[in-house]
Amino acid sequence: MIPTFVITLREGVEASLIVGIIAAFLVKEGRRDALRQMWAGVGIAVALCAAVGVGLDIVGEELPQRQQEELETIVGLIAVGTITYMIVWMTRHSRGIKGALEGEAASALALGSAMALVAMAFLAVLREGFETSVFLLAAFQNSADTTAAGGGAVLGLLAAVAIGVGLYRGGVRIDLAKFFRLTGLVLVFVAAGLLASVAHTAHEAGWISSFQGEAVSLRWLVHPGTVSESLLTGMLGLRAAPTQIEAALYLAYAVPMALFVLWPRGGRPVRRRGGRQAGAGAAQNPA
Numbered sequence: 505m506i507p508t509f510v511i512t513l514r515e516g517v518e519a520s521l522i523v524g525i526i527a528a529f530l531v532k533e534g535r536r537d538a539l540r541q542m543w544a545g546v547g548i549a550v551a552l553c554a555a556v557g558v559g560l561d562i563v564g565e566e567l568p569q570r571q572q573e574e575l576e577t578i579v580g581l582i583a584v585g586t587i588t589y590m591i592v593w594m595t596r597h598s599r600g601i602k603g604a605l606e607g608e609a610a611s612a613l614a615l616g617s618a619m620a621l622v623a624m625a626f627l628a629v630l631r632e633g634f635e636t637s638v639f640l641l642a643a644f645q646n647s648a649d650t651t652a653a654g655g656g657a658v659l660g661l662l663a664a665v666a667i668g669v670g671l672y673r674g675g676v677r678i679d680l681a682k683f684f685r686l687t688g689l690v691l692v693f694v695a696a697g698l699l700a701s702v703a704h705t706a707h708e709a710g711w712i713s714s715f716q717g718e719a720v721s722l723r724w725l726v727h728p729g730t731v732s733e734s735l736l737t738g739m740l741g742l743r744a745a746p747t748q749i750e751a752a753l754y755l756a757y758a759v760p761m762a763l764f765v766l767w768p769r770g771g772r773p774v775r776r777r778g779g780r781q782a783g784a785g786a787a788q789n790p791a
Contacts, residue, residue, distance in 0.1 A: 507643045507694045508653045512660030514687040515636045518594075520668020521680075522605055522628040526621045529609045538622055545626035553633025557641055564645075573709035576645050580702040583642035586635050587695040588761070591688045595765055599681045642698055688765045696758035700743065700750040712749065719751035 523546060530538050564575045597604070609621060644653050706712045726736050726744040736742045746754065 506656060506690075507697075508640060509656035509660040509663075510687055510690045510694065511639045511643065512636060512657045513664050514660075514684070514691065515632045515639075516661050516664020517667050517683070519629050519632040520664055521671060523625050524668050524671055525605050526609055526625045529606075530621060538619070541619070542622045542625045545622050546629050549626050549629035549633055552630065553637045556634065557637035560637075560641055561644075570709055573705045574711075576642075577702055577705040577709055577711065579638065579645070580642045580698050580705065583638045584695050584699050584702065584757075586638060587691055587698075590635065591691055591695075591761065591765065594684045595688055642701075643694075645701075685765060689762060692761045692765060693758055695761070696754045697737065697742075699757050700746060700754045703747070703750045703753050707747075707749075715749035715752070716747050718745050719748040721745055 523542070526542060527539060530536065530542065560575075560579065564572055564579075567575060608624065640653075640657055644650055703712060707716060721744070722742055723744045726742050743750070
């Protein structure tokens with residue numbers, strides 16, 4: 505439940521932030537007529553992403569067992585790669601993301617193209633949605649309780665929408681840099697757990713046969729079927745009895761990535777195109 509909650513929360517907040525800024529600019533410029541087109545584009549993007557996720561899941565279920573393991577391995581690797589890119593990019597740019605988005609929106613309006621903003625919203629939701637579809641598919645394949653995983657995804661999405669509406673209306677002010685750093689740290693361990701699962705499915709598919717002995721027993725900490733197992737596996741990706749290759753991949757990914765996310769960075773403001781500065785502080789009303 506926790507991995508799917510964090511995934512949809514983080515991706516949803518990013519998409520909501522983009523859509524909220526664009527909606528605010530359209531209202532400010534008196535182009536409310538374009539809002540309907542923007543929301544239609546957002547809806548189409550969401551539908552396309554859902555179709556991709558459902559299609560991949562259906563294809564996977566129709567395959568023989570070994571090919572299912574191969575597909576799960578490939579999807580898991582794609583998910584880990586995409587999560588890694590997202591963590592790295594957001595860690596480097598989170599302080600100036602709001603200012604950068606406002607600058608892009610202002611540039612589009614300066615060119616007199618409201619449709620450019622509509623396309624920007626569509627592509628932003630499409631990109632975040634595709635990423636989320638792959639993440640969720642891998643998370644569901646890695647989850648023992650798909651009902652809880654689905655509930656976490658829905659709750660994360662609802663929370664992201666609520667935060668997005670609050671940011672748009674000015675009733676919610678959060679430090680986006682800290683928000684993305686915290687969720688990025690959680691996703692580091694989610695990705696590390698997915699990478700360990702990739703090693704498991706690759707073994708089941710016959711792609712990996714070495715280093716399958718038990719590396720360490722965590723049964724004293726991760727009790728199967730308990731709430732603590734859900735928390736530790738969900739947040740830290742820990743398993744009761746990881747194999748040698750699973751443990752090695754987990755540590756090789758989690759340690760350097762966690763250090764990268766937590767490494768102190770300077771708070772220099774990012775200059776926007778108009779010469780004004782976008783600070784790294786709390787998010788303010790874009791309207």
